[in-house]
Each structure stands twice: as structure tokens, then as C-alpha cells.
Amino acid sequence: xxxxxxSPYLASIPxxxxxxxxxxxAREFGLEPSSVIKLASNENPLGPSPKALEAMQRVIRQLHxxxxxxxxxxxxxxxxxxxxxxxxxxxxNGSNEILEFLxxxxxxxxxxxxxxxxxxxxxxxxxxxxxxxxxxxxxxxLAADIRAMIAAITPKTRMLCLATPNNPTGTLASRDDIxxxxxxxxxxxxxxxxxxxxxxxxxxxxxxxxxxxxxxxxLVVTRTFSKIFGLAGLRLGYAIAVPDVIGHxxxxxxxxxxxxxxxxxxxxxxxxxxxxxxxxxNNREGLAYLESSMTALGLPFIPSHANFVLAQVxxxxxxxxxxxxxxxxxxxxxxxxLPEWLRISVGTPEENRRCIHALSEVxxxxxxxxxxNQVG
Ligand SMILES: *Cc1c(COP(=O)(O)O)cnc(C)c1O
Numbered sequence: 001x002x003x004x005x006x007s008p009y010l011a012s013i014p015x016x017x018x019x020x021x022x023x024x025x026a027r028e029f030g031l032e033p034s035s036v037i038k039l040a041s042n043e044n045p046l047g048p049s050p051k052a053l054e055a056m057q058r059v060i061r062q063l064h065x066x067x068x069x070x071x072x073x074x075x076x077x078x079x080x081x082x083x084x085x086x087x088x089x090x091x092x093n094g095s096n097e098i099l100e101f102l103x104x105x106x107x108x109x110x111x112x113x114x115x116x117x118x119x120x121x122x123x124x125x126x127x128x129x130x131x132x133x134x135x136x137x138x139x140x141x142l143a144a145d146i147r148a149m150i151a152a153i154t155p156k157t158r159m160l161c162l163a164t165p166n167n168p169t170g171t172l173a174s175r176d177d178i179x180x181x182x183x184x185x186x187x188x189x190x191x192x193x194x195x196x197x198x199x200x201x202x203x204x205x206x207x208x209x210x211x212x213x214x215x216x217x218x219l220v221v222t223r224t225f226s227k228i229f230g231l232a233g234l235r236l237g238y239a240i241a242v243p244d245v246i247g248h249x250x251x252x253x254x255x256x257x258x259x260x261x262x263x264x265x266x267x268x269x270x271x272x273x274x275x276x277x278x279x280x281x282n283n284r285e286g287l288a289y290l291e292s293s294m295t296a297l298g299l300p301f302i303p304s305h306a307n308f309v310l311a312q313v314x315x316x317x318x319x320x321x322x323x324x325x326x327x328x329x330x331x332x333x334x335x336x337x338l339p340e341w342l343r344i345s346v347g348t349p350e351e352n353r354r355c356i357h358a359l360s361e362v363x364x365x366x367x368x369x370x371x372x373n374q375v376g
Contacts, residue, residue, distance in 0.1 A: 009109075013128040016121050017335050025329055036327040039345040039355055042167065042197075042308050044230030046282060046348070048265070049275035052231065055268035056261050067260035074263045078238065081270050084212055088240055090249040093257050095196060095224040095237025096122050098249070102159065102220065102239075103130045105248040106190055111158035116144035118169050118336055120194060123161045132158065142169045142302055142310075146177040150184050160185055163194035165201070168336055168343045170304030178205050182216060190245075192220045196237075197306040199228040199276065200283055208240060217242045225262075227307060228279050229269045234262045283307050286346035293356040293371050297363065308345040313363065316342045322362040328355050 019040030026033040075086040082089075092098040099122055107113070109131030115123045117139040127134045135157070137149045144162060153160065162181070164173040173181075178193075185191045198204050210216040221240040226232035236258065239249055269275070290309045294301045301311040313319040316339050320332040331343040344355060360367040 009128055009131045014121070014124050014335075016125060019331055020324075020329055022329070025324055025327070029325055029327070031327045036329065037347060037351045037354060038329045039308075039347050039351060040329045040331045040343075041232065042227060042306065042345045043232050044228065044279055044307075045286075045346065045351060046230060046275070046279050048230045048234075049269045049272035051272040051275070052229075052265040052269040056265040059260050059264040063260060065260070067256055067258060067263055069255045071258050071263050074258075074267045077267050077270050082208060082240060084208065084240060085243075087243040088211060088246060090239045090241075090246045090253070091258050092237050092239070092253065093262075094226060094235040095194070095222045095239075097235075097253075097257065098222050098237050098239045099123065099126050099161075099192075099194075100129070101249045101252045102126070102190065102192060103132075104252040105245075106158055107132045108158075110156065112154060112156045114149055114152050114157055114160040114189075116149060116162065116166075118142055118166070118338065119144070119161065120163045120167050121335065127159075139169075143171040144173065144177075146173060146180055150180065153186065153189055155188070157189050159190045159192055161192040161194065163196065165197040165305040167196065167306065167308070168331070168333060168338070168341075169310055170302050170306045170308060172201075172305040173205075175205050178207065182207070182210060182219070185218065187218050190218050190220055191216070192222065194222050196222070196224045196227055198223065200280060200307055201305060211240055211242060214242055217244060220245060225266050225269060228276060228283075229266070230275070230279065231262075231265055231269060234265050236262045236266050282348070283346050286349065286352050289349070289352050290344060290346065290356065293367065296368050296371055297356075297360055297365050299363075308343050310338070310341050310343050312340050313342045313359070314340060316340055319359070319362055323355070323358055326358045326362075328358050330355070 022033055022036045022038050026036050071091050075089050079086045103126040107130035111132040112135050113127040113132050114135045116137050124134050135152050137152050207221055224237035294311050299311045301309050316332045320330055323330055333341040
């Protein structure tokens with residue numbers, strides 16, 4: 001029997017491999033779910049903001065009603081938080097959905113999308129979904145080579161995507177890099193700056209003035225509530241761009257793509273400055289502990305600007321599996337062509353300590369006593 005023919009683009013779509021949920025690992029290895037820790041997906045180890053939890057509780061009684069399709073209050077609050085207007089914002093079911101909207105709105109078969117080697121896994125998926133050609137520019141060490149990315153732009157290029165800080169490497173584009181991108185990416189190319197981890201930086205390079213002023217009509221900044229805001233399960237991300245670009249994205253999205261719980265939770269999370277500050281300081285201390293422990297273990301790592309560390313552990317998959325048997329979920333990097341590396345998210349002090357302790361056991365390397373005891 002003949003089959004309905006599927007889109008020819010599907011064959012080339014890479015499959016996104018997510019971190020395994022705690023319950024699944026507990027089931028597989030016969031562990032107590034409460035004893036399993038997940039340091040695999042760069043989530044907030046302190047959990048959601050307590051204010052967000054309360055706000056979401058209140059909304060559940062109203063779930064028989066459709067959500068506000070325009071997310072009026074959330075957009076107002078977010079615009080105020082960012083110093084832009086609601087017309088500069090489009091909200092998505094995670095910033096991954098925003099990336100897909102960008103594909104719908106701007107990519108046609110044969111268009112080129114320029115990315116760096118070791119870029120976030122979703123860009124290649126989106127490019128393939130719309131029949132665009134991915135142009136992967138070799139990294140410089142493990143960091144994006146911005147000059148080479150700009151040099152890779154052709155008349156067919158429609159989009160250049162860069163995450164800074166980048167996942168999975170944790171590397172940060174310099175001010176020179178960003179100035180160069182803003183100055184040299186031509187107007188026919190959408191410059192997509194993925195700032196999923198920007199809130200963890202002490203002095204981030206602010207691209208928003210170029211959007212407020214309208215000077216860079218091809219600039220799109222994406223951000224998310226999944227990382228520092230601790231709401232990955234809620235699925236909420238957003239684009240900041242000039243109203244013309246936002247108008248295209250708003251046409252592409254489903255009328256009710258943001259559920260009511262997400263709108264209420266995000267709105268309250270924006271007001272919880274204390275939770276943000278606590279998360280940031282937990283991250284700073286956790287990163288310092290993880291990185292100094294890795295130095296003590298003799299493990300090469302990439303100094304991180306985000307909430308995870310990429311470490312060179314040898315056989316990344318084997319170390320991932322051995323840690324998993326001990327109830328610690330990390331992320332192997334084979335799908336990023338980094339088979340010797342493991343990505344470890346920053347946890348609570350206790351989680352970090354357990355992870356490093358287990359890592360030293362798995363690698364058969366002694367950890368200096370101060371790291372065993374230190375609650376980092
Ligand atoms: C985690 C992450 C995101 C966030 O995706 P959501 O869909 O908002 O959860 C986006 N970009 C990068 C680079 C990330 O690491």
C-alpha cells in the first residue's frame with residue numbers, strides 16, 4: 001500500500017536528545033527518586049520562585065477559561081522589566097518555540113542559516129525543518145569564531161544564530177565580537193542572539209538599546225524563563241525585536257500558545273528579585289566549587305559564564321553511565337561531537353558535592369580532603 005508522503009525535510013532533521021527525567025533513571029536503576037539528582041538540563045536547583053508558585057496555585061481555579069491570548073499583563077510587566085514596549089515582545093512556549101516561529105516567518109527552502117560548531121542543538125533542527133541549509137562554521141577552540149561566521153554570510157543567508165553564553169560550551173562572546181556582529185551582519189540577515197543565560201552575567205553586553213532605537217531592524221534577542229527563573233517545566237520564552245519583526249512572529253503563533261498557568265507564574269517570577277539574587281549567588285558559588293574541584297581532579301574544563309560546566313572526562317558516555325548508576329544525571333556530549341566531554345549543571349551545594357565526589361570515584365582519582373568536606 002502506498003503511504004502518504006511526508007515532508008522531504010524530515011529525513012534530515014537531527015533528533016534532540018533531552019536529559020533523562022529523574023523518575024526514569026530511578027526506575028531503570030532501582031533507586032529512590034528522592035536520592036536521584038539531575039544536573040543535566042541547566043535547570044534552577046533552587047526550584048521555582050515561591051511567589052510564582054503561589055500565583056500559579058491561584059490560577060488553577062480558572063482553568064476552565066481560555067488564557068489571555070495576548071498575555072496582556074505579562075507583556076506589560078515584561079516590557080517594564082526590560083525597558084521596552086509590549087510591541088517589542090513576542091512570547092512562546094519556551095524560547096525553542098520562538099526559534100521555530102522565526103523559521104516559519106523567515107526561512108524558505110534553500111535559505112542559509114549560519115551557526116557555529118558546538119552551537120545549541122535546536123538551531124540545526126529548525127533550519128532542517130524549513131528546508132534551509134545549515135552552514136556550520138568551525139569553532140576557534142571551543143568558542144564561536146565570529147569573524148569566520150560573518151565571512152560565511154552569502155546573499156542566500158537569512159539567519160545567523162549565536163547563543164551567548166553558549167550551551168553546551170559556556171563560552172561568552174566578547175564586546176568586540178558583539179560590536180562586529182551588530183556592525184557587519186548585513187540587513188538581509190536576521191541576527192538571532194540567544195540570551196538564555198544572560199541573567200547569570202554580572203555585566204552583560206546590552207543589545208537592547210539597538211532594538212529600542214530601531215537602529216537594528218534585523219536583530220532578534222531571545223530569552224527564557226527556563227533557566228535563572230526556574231520555570232523550565234512551564235515552557236515560556238520570548239523574543240525582543242523591533243515591532244515589524246514581532247508582527248511577523250505574532251502571526252505565526254497559535255492564538256493560545258501561552259497557557260494561563262505560565263502567564264501567572266512568569267508574571268510573579270519577574271517580581272521575585274530575591275529569588276533571582278539567591279539563584280545567581282548559588283550559581284556563582286557552585287561554579288567556583290565545580291571548577292576548582294575539576295582543577296583538583298586534573299580535569300580540563302571550559303571556564304563557564306552560564307550555570308553549567310563542560311569538562312573533559314575521557315569517555316564521556318561511560319562516565320555519564322557510571323554517574324547515572326550512582327543516581328547523578330549529567331549530560332554526555334556525543335550528539336554535539338564532543339564525546340570526551342560531559343556537561344554538568346550547577347546544583348545546590350550538596351548536589352555539587354555529591355556529584356564531584358561520585359566523579360572522583362568513577363574516574364578513580366583521589367579528591368583532596370578539603371573538597372570532600374567542603375560544602376561548596
Ligand atoms: C536552555 C536553552 C534555551 C531555553 O529553551 P526554552 O525552550 O526556553 O526552555 C534556549 N537557548 C539555549 C542556548 C539554551 O541552552
